[in-house]
Amino acid sequence: MKTVCALNQCAGCMACVDICPKGAVTIVDRLSAYNAVIDADRCIGCNACHAVCQHNHPAKQQLPAKWYQGWALEPELRNRCASGGLATAVSEAFVEAGGVVCSCTFKDGQFVFAFAETKGELQKFSGSKYVKSNPVGMYKKVKQFLQKGRKVLFAGLPCQVSAMKNYIGAQYEEQLYTADLICHGTPSPKILEIFLNQYGYSLGELRDIQFRIKAKFMIYADHKSVVPNGVCDKYSIAFLNSLIYTENCYSCPYACKQRVSDLTLGDSWGTNLPEEQQRQGISLILTQTQKGAELLNMANICLKDVDIEKAIKNNQQLCEPSHPPKTRNSFFNGIEKNKKFNHLIFSRYPKACLKQDIKSILIRTGIISYEISIVK
Ligand SMILES: Cc1cc2nc3c(=O)[nH]c(=O)nc-3n(C[C@H](O)[C@H](O)[C@H](O)COP(=O)(O)OP(=O)(O)OC[C@H]3O[C@@H](n4cnc5c(N)ncnc54)[C@H](O)[C@@H]3O)c2cc1C
Numbered sequence: 001m002k003t004v005c006a007l008n009q010c011a012g013c014m015a016c017v018d019i020c021p022k023g024a025v026t027i028v029d030r031l032s033a034y035n036a037v038i039d040a041d042r043c044i045g046c047n048a049c050h051a052v053c054q055h056n057h058p059a060k061q062q063l064p065a066k067w068y069q070g071w072a073l074e075p076e077l078r079n080r081c082a083s084g085g086l087a088t089a090v091s092e093a094f095v096e097a098g099g100v101v102c103s104c105t106f107k108d109g110q111f112v113f114a115f116a117e118t119k120g121e122l123q124k125f126s127g128s129k130y131v132k133s134n135p136v137g138m139y140k141k142v143k144q145f146l147q148k149g150r151k152v153l154f155a156g157l158p159c160q161v162s163a164m165k166n167y168i169g170a171q172y173e174e175q176l177y178t179a180d181l182i183c184h185g186t187p188s189p190k191i192l193e194i195f196l197n198q199y200g201y202s203l204g205e206l207r208d209i210q211f212r213i214k215a216k217f218m219i220y221a222d223h224k225s226v227v228p229n230g231v232c233d234k235y236s237i238a239f240l241n242s243l244i245y246t247e248n249c250y251s252c253p254y255a256c257k258q259r260v261s262d263l264t265l266g267d268s269w270g271t272n273l274p275e276e277q278q279r280q281g282i283s284l285i286l287t288q289t290q291k292g293a294e295l296l297n298m299a300n301i302c303l304k305d306v307d308i309e310k311a312i313k314n315n316q317q318l319c320e321p322s323h324p325p326k327t328r329n330s331f332f333n334g335i336e337k338n339k340k341f342n343h344l345i346f347s348r349y350p351k352a353c354l355k356q357d358i359k360s361i362l363i364r365t366g367i368i369s370y371e372i373s374i375v376k
Contacts, residue, residue, distance in 0.1 A: 105124040
């Protein structure tokens with residue numbers, strides 16, 4: 001098998017698929033790893049796939065010039081977003097200034113990328129999707145917008161930003177603005193599908209999916225929590241314990257302080273700001289370039305100083321990639337043998353699961369009550 005980058009190290013960024021003039025590259029999802037496989041019969045040896053690959057050639061990374069924490073000033077916007085709503089607030093200002101935003105949305109059962117040119121269209125991007133997203137087709141289209149003289153803001157995972165920069169090259173660098181998310185790692189959407197199937201859901205039948213409401217991590221399928229509202233489900237437990245990511249994530253070259261984008265966004269974990277602000281969500285914000293500063297200047301946001309050391313201490317991904325738990329291989333073996341997802345997670349994290357299962361019983365029987373308002 002001929003692959004674009006080292007075996008099992010593909011991030012699924014899809015830049016090689018977009019650039020191949022012969023349609024010779026296919027991404028093979030083995031659940032525990034992705035591979036970009038080259039069809040030797042179609043390949044003309046142009047090397048474009050190898051050159052654009054962010055694993056082979058990570059784009060230039062630089063240390064942040066400025067560190068902040070903050071939030072979107074519009075309360076409704078902040079409420080519907082993952083943390084402080086910075087990504088959406090910056091995107092709003094960008095489209096209002098005539099730019100185009102390209103980011104991730106859930107559509108027809110898939111985590112794909114799309115464009116937005118108005119404030120209304122941006123709603124589809126809000127919220128974190130804790131799964132590998134798929135920017136296929138976007139590289140070409142972003143380049144077309146740039147060729148027409150438009151400014152584009154690409155917001156995605158660091159590996160995707162790196163791939164976009166490789167694809168676009170130096171010619172349109174000035175018009176391309178990039179925002180990357182601090183990233184823990186991403187599982188294949190097929191793992192999410194296996195989890196959902198246990199509850200009778202299927203991604204293809206959902207119109208909406210949410211992965212968290214502020215600091216509460218749990219899956220909401222079509223605005224209904226999969227397990228009782230307030231309980232952390234076993235997909236979220238597996239995600240937060242770094243069990244289910246694809247293999248490349250454990251040696252991610254972007255999990256460090258040197259960032260690949262103009263603007264980096266994450267959660268301001270460990271903040272010293274009042275509880276009331278924390279409940280509403282606070283973003284951690286890093287700017288690397290003048291363009292990053294420009295994005296912040298144009299947005300309707302509140303910026304505060306942040307204790308950099310504390311921010312780094314509370315966000316491991318700013319120092320090193322997630323570590324694969326010892327039980328990861330046996331988890332994927334179990335999945336291949338059709339063992340129940342929830343059982344596999346319970347046997348690996350009995351304490352965490354038992355705590356949530358007891359909470360679930362107490363909520364179901366009305367002994368304790370828990371309500372989180374779901375933003376529709
Ligand atoms: C897989 C993943 C892992 C993360 N791990 C961490 C972490 O360890 N530490 C940390 O501080 N923050 C992490 N984040 C970032 C955090 O969850 C928030 O996305 C970030 O703080 C931005 O919040 P916001 O309120 O500004 O975003 P919003 O205004 O809600 O906008 C979110 C933006 O992110 C984009 N997006 C969402 N999901 C994806 C995806 N799967 N692929 C590409 N783009 C996507 C949306 O399209 C949108 O543009 C992670 C995000 C993801 C998607």
